[in-house]
Amino acid sequence: MSRHVIVTGGSRGLGLGFVEALLADGYLVSTCSRAANEATERLAAHERCFWQQATIGDEASTHAFLDAALAWAGGDLYGLVNNAGIAGEGVLATFPTVDVDAILTTNLSGAITTARWALRAMLRRSGPGRIVNISSIIGQRGYTGLAAYSASKAGLDGLTRALAREVGRRGITVNSIAPGYLDTEMSSTLGATQRDQIIRRTPAGRLGTVADVVPTLRFLLSDDAAFMTGQILTVDGGITC
Amino acid sequence: MRTATESRDVLALIFEETARILQEKGAKVPALNPEIAFLGGSMDFDSLDLATLIVALEERTGADPFRSGFKDFTTVSELASLYEAK
Numbered sequence: 001m002s003r004h005v006i007v008t009g010g011s012r013g014l015g016l017g018f019v020e021a022l023l024a025d026g027y028l029v030s031t032c033s034r035a036a037n038e039a040t041e042r043l044a045a046h047e048r049c050f051w052q053q054a055t056i057g058d059e060a061s062t063h064a065f066l067d068a069a070l071a072w073a074g075g076d077l078y079g080l081v082n083n084a085g086i087a088g089e090g091v092l093a094t095f096p097t098v099d100v101d102a103i104l105t106t107n108l109s110g111a112i113t114t115a116r117w118a119l120r121a122m123l124r125r126s127g128p129g130r131i132v133n134i135s136s137i138i139g140q141r142g143y144t145g146l147a148a149y150s151a152s153k154a155g156l157d158g159l160t161r162a163l164a165r166e167v168g169r170r171g172i173t174v175n176s177i178a179p180g181y182l183d184t185e186m187s188s189t190l191g192a193t194q195r196d197q198i199i200r201r202t203p204a205g206r207l208g209t210v211a212d213v214v215p216t217l218r219f220l221l222s223d224d225a226a227f228m229t230g231q232i233l234t235v236d237g238g239i240t241c
Numbered sequence: 242m243r244t245a246t247e248s249r250d251v252l253a254l255i256f257e258e259t260a261r262i263l264q265e266k267g268a269k270v271p272a273l274n275p276e277i278a279f280l281g282g283s284m285d286f287d288s289l290d291l292a293t294l295i296v297a298l299e300e301r302t303g304a305d306p307f308r309s310g311f312k313d314f315t316t317v318s319e320l321a322s323l324y325e326a327k
Contacts, residue, residue: 123293124300126265166289169266 002048004028004073005130005221006066008056008114009084011040013184014134017210018081018217023048025218028076030069032056032084056084056110057102066117079130079221080118082111082156089189092147100148107152112159115174119163122172129172130221133160137180137236153178157232164230173229177216180236183207204237212237251302251321258297259317262290275318298324 005022009015010031016039022029023046032054033040044051050072054065070077085107088099115131122129138146139153157176164174181187181198187207190198199206213235219225220233234240256273263270268285271277279286279294299305306312306323314320 119292120296120299123296170289170293 001076002026002028003078004030004069004076005079005081006030006069006077006114006118007081007083008032008054008110010043010051011035011037014179014182014210014213015081015083017214018083019043019049021214021218022221027078027221028073030065030072032065032069056114057105059113062110062113063117066114070121075121076125077118077121077129078127079132080114081132081134081217082114083134084110085134085152087146087149089145089149091145095148103148104152104155107149108155108159111156115159115163119167119172122167123170127171128223128226129167129170130225131160131163131172131174132217132220133157133174133176135160135176135178135232137178137234137240140178140232140234141240160232161230168229171226173220173225175220175225175229176232177213177220178232178234178236179208179213180234180239181207182213183209198239202237202239203241206237208235208237251324252317254298254301255294255317255321258294258301259284259286262286262293262297266290273317275321276316278315279317279320280315 005027007015007018007022007029008031010019011033015031019029019031028048030050031043032052034053034055036053040051043049050069052065052068055061086103088103111133118131133156135156136153138150139157142150160174160176167174180202216233216235220228252275259273260270263285271283277284279291295305295307302324304324306326312323314323
């Protein structure tokens, strides 16, 4: 029977890339997004994919999605990919508090809520489990104008390490993937100067793509990664080296 | 109000699930009784095992007495009473 993996935020960018790759690999995949789009309509039509509107960070909405996803998959859950995230740019001194709250609520509290829920589902069954938190190199290195985002991603890495210790002996691994600057909608707000500067500082000489990150997720979800837990895997073309 | 039979059922469920969890991790299953302590006693049980037990009991009974906050308990009978109070 196919293993069931939940990917939050699967309507575009990296999340959509993850969902499509996991479907191609034969997983049952549940995903959510704040709004439907052409991609989610396509995904919802796939027999091994479940999509429901949900706002990660809103506990009732998140639980409604997760409960429906679990029921759709017959109660099984192998993996959770905490991918849903939002970004907002601006120096902290003038960055609206309401935007700080939204970033922390979605990126960090939302991920903790889904991880807590997923662990309960995983503890109900025997067998291995996987939690992968999509962090960012911005959680490890500072970047002007992204203080709240950086704090939320550093928090995710802390969640990864602590949970890895809590559930390791049950065969559940918890890791982070920390992508560098990717050519996705989320980075579309970068100005041409910023973009050129990032490319110049990246040993690989370009921005990353979704396809650069997908193989790391495939590996972490595989049986081959059973002994790897509590780690932050950086996929950034070398910009942090 | 639960009957005496239901109270025995909760105890039996806790014994059954506790034994299963100990067996699955290859630990020795001691003679279980209502006064046995989960942590720090004769059982090789830790906080993750306890979480596994609470989740299993929720699945079997439909109740999670800890939903609105942690409630202190030490022994099997003290845990059982939390389900009976529901």
